[in-house]
Amino acid sequence: MIIAAPDRVLSGLGRVRGFTDASAVTFARRLFRYRQAQFAGVIILVLILAAIFAPLIAPYAPDAVRAGKPLTAPNREFLFGTDDLGRDMFSRMIYGARITLWIGLIIVAVEVVIGVTVGLLAGYFGGWTDAILMRFTDVMLAFPGIMLALAIVATLGPGLTNAIFAVALSSWPLFARVVRSSVLTVRESEYMTAGQVLGASHLHMMWRGVLPNVLAPIIVLASLEFPAAVLVAAALSFLGLGAQPPTPEWGALLTDARNYIRSAPYLINIPGLAIFLTVLAFNLLGNALRDTLDPRLRHR
Amino acid sequence: MLSFLLRRVVMMIPVWFAILTLVFLMRALVPGDPVEIMFFGRASSPEVVENMRSQLGLDQPLYRQYVTYLGNVMQGDLGESITTKRPVTDEIRDRYPETLKLAVASLAVSIAIGLAAGVLAALYKDSLVDTLAMAFSVAGLSMPAFWFGLLMIYLFSVRLGWFTVVPDGSLKSLVLPALTLGLIASSIIARLVRSAMLEVLGQDYIRTARSKGLRESRVMSNHAIRNALLPIVTIVGLQFGGLLSGAFIIEAVFAWHGIGELGVQAFAKRDFPLIQGIVLVVASSYVLVNLLVDVLYAILDPRVNLS
Numbered sequence: 001m002i003i004a005a006p007d008r009v010l011s012g013l014g015r016v017r018g019f020t021d022a023s024a025v026t027f028a029r030r031l032f033r034y035r036q037a038q039f040a041g042v043i044i045l046v047l048i049l050a051a052i053f054a055p056l057i058a059p060y061a062p063d064a065v066r067a068g069k070p071l072t073a074p075n076r077e078f079l080f081g082t083d084d085l086g087r088d089m090f091s092r093m094i095y096g097a098r099i100t101l102w103i104g105l106i107i108v109a110v111e112v113v114i115g116v117t118v119g120l121l122a123g124y125f126g127g128w129t130d131a132i133l134m135r136f137t138d139v140m141l142a143f144p145g146i147m148l149a150l151a152i153v154a155t156l157g158p159g160l161t162n163a164i165f166a167v168a169l170s171s172w173p174l175f176a177r178v179v180r181s182s183v184l185t186v187r188e189s190e191y192m193t194a195g196q197v198l199g200a201s202h203l204h205m206m207w208r209g210v211l212p213n214v215l216a217p218i219i220v221l222a223s224l225e226f227p228a229a230v231l232v233a234a235a236l237s238f239l240g241l242g243a244q245p246p247t248p249e250w251g252a253l254l255t256d257a258r259n260y261i262r263s264a265p266y267l268i269n270i271p272g273l274a275i276f277l278t279v280l281a282f283n284l285l286g287n288a289l290r291d292t293l294d295p296r297l298r299h300r
Numbered sequence: 301m302l303s304f305l306l307r308r309v310v311m312m313i314p315v316w317f318a319i320l321t322l323v324f325l326m327r328a329l330v331p332g333d334p335v336e337i338m339f340f341g342r343a344s345s346p347e348v349v350e351n352m353r354s355q356l357g358l359d360q361p362l363y364r365q366y367v368t369y370l371g372n373v374m375q376g377d378l379g380e381s382i383t384t385k386r387p388v389t390d391e392i393r394d395r396y397p398e399t400l401k402l403a404v405a406s407l408a409v410s411i412a413i414g415l416a417a418g419v420l421a422a423l424y425k426d427s428l429v430d431t432l433a434m435a436f437s438v439a440g441l442s443m444p445a446f447w448f449g450l451l452m453i454y455l456f457s458v459r460l461g462w463f464t465v466v467p468d469g470s471l472k473s474l475v476l477p478a479l480t481l482g483l484i485a486s487s488i489i490a491r492l493v494r495s496a497m498l499e500v501l502g503q504d505y506i507r508t509a510r511s512k513g514l515r516e517s518r519v520m521s522n523h524a525i526r527n528a529l530l531p532i533v534t535i536v537g538l539q540f541g542g543l544l545s546g547a548f549i550i551e552a553v554f555a556w557h558g559i560g561e562l563g564v565q566a567f568a569k570r571d572f573p574l575i576q577g578i579v580l581v582v583a584s585s586y587v588l589v590n591l592l593v594d595v596l597y598a599i600l601d602p603r604v605n606l607s
Contacts, residue, residue, distance in 0.1 A: 146548060265454050
């Protein structure tokens with residue numbers, strides 16, 4: 001029974017934090033009180049539906065050349081016009097939504113796994129483990145912005161998969177930082193001492209004792225990293241280092257369209273606006289989530 | 301002050317060495333044979349590959365390569381670009397001033413707009429001004445720089461014809477790229493200035509100043525903004541690093557012949573000596589700017605303990 005006891009102690013106290021005690025419905029009600037969350041919710045819902053039902057919605061295959069006359073301006077048949085090869089932009093945008101959402105999800109998932117592991121280990125064990133892991137994190141953060149992602153993708157070679165890993169590998173230090181500082185406060189709490197006294201293993205303490213109590217900042221950061229990841233990945237594709245043609249990734253669509261800035265500006269503005277609205281929606285949702293989950297983070 | 305400065309410089313050294321090591325490892329960690337990759341698997345003969353390998357010192361064991369690399373960098377030798385056959389230092393020296401020009405101009409734009417928007421938003425908290433400033437801020441944060449740049453070109457060069465589409469290096473051609481980069485950076489500055497101002501406005505000394513009967517404008521200029529300036533210096537310093545790397549995208553959009561454009565070309569062609577040189581120089585600049593910010597902070601704030 002010794003195994004079960006620390007479990008109950010740890011998870012019982014885990015409910016102190018804001019969101020674990022609220023049921024999903026109350027939580028959603030609190031979240032969507034924010035008008036920005038409502039706006040974001042609508043856009044994200046449209047995106048998700050477009051991504052899921054892409055084959056049903058798109059009138060043409062995304063890479064069907066000569067679906068219409070090349071460089072046709074938006075009209076009733078081609079809602080978003082056609083590109084230089086006569087491909088239907090509307091269909092390409094719909095399939096692009098799929099790619100964009102996947103990119104964001106995978107990048108954030110990888111970031112969370114690496115960052116949370118590093119942050120947990122550093123904060124929980126402290127001492128040398130902490131010193132080494134955090135110095136490494138600091139060095140990663142010493143590379144400004146998109147620079148590190150660019151360097152990594154240059155090392156691995158251009159391509160969407162490599163770009164995804166490059167962005168993830170360059171942004172996990174943020175998670176490590178945030179998780180570590182949250183762990184430091186949790187570590188001092190009495191239920192951790194209780195767990196220790198009851199003989200819980202380190203793994204058990206980290207998984208059941210620490211992690212549930214640092215979940216709020218992780219969720220908030222993840223929701224704000226998602227749009228950042230989408231933006232950087234699109235930028236890499238725009239620079240020709242991410243998704244390669246004919247993949248209808250939104251950033252890559254802009255690269256091809258640059259040459260037609262005079263004759264067909266819609267080819268630039270449609271994917272550009274789509275990226276902007278997507279990133280905006282997730283940023284707004286992230287802000288609302290932060291305010292709902294952890295009001296103390298509001299001014300960060 | 302001098303000892304503070306010295307200590308900060310000494311603290312910087314291990315960070316810089318770590319960066320140097322990571323940059324070195326970039327090439328060592330390339331999956332597959334780096335030389336084959338440089339030729340995109342289309343080398344004319346095995347001898348050419350062998351030649352390149354020994355020329356780059358890649359036939360040596362890793363620790364020997366590392367020692368050689370460190371020695372070369374210390375002597376200011378960053379190797380030779382594979383594509384242009386010129387020394388990497390020369391390539392960077394040609395381009396760096398252009399990027400610096402762009403970064404400084406963007407910084408000026410971002411400070412002017414960010415400061416104004418942030419201060420106004422804090423002064424008129426919860427008013428329409430505040431709402432608009434914060435909407436501007438979240439919009440800027442969500443804006444893909446490459447689309448914004450193309451939008452500026454479309455609007456001001458193609459439609460209005462105010463600027464040439466391809467920059468000629470003149471001061472006028474700096475306007476659009478600097479405005480693009482500066483506006484995006486100002487959105488973050490505005491938000492942080494606002495929260496710094498709100499923090500200061502809640503302090504006791506502001507209430508004291510007001511109850512002394514000082515004019516509101518004087519309270520703002522002498523008490524509030526001066527104190528809010530401290531966190532702002534840090535933010536702006538960090539932004540400068542962001543501007544340096546943001547230049548990679550903006551320079552590609554505007555065909556601005558800076559280090560970012562050079563970098564993107566090098567990345568695409570996998571010109572490793574050049575890539576390593578650029579990454580090293582940009583990361584070093586960033587570390588240096590952070591050092592300057594720390595020092596500036598200490599000068600501005602008498603409360604910072606120098607010892």
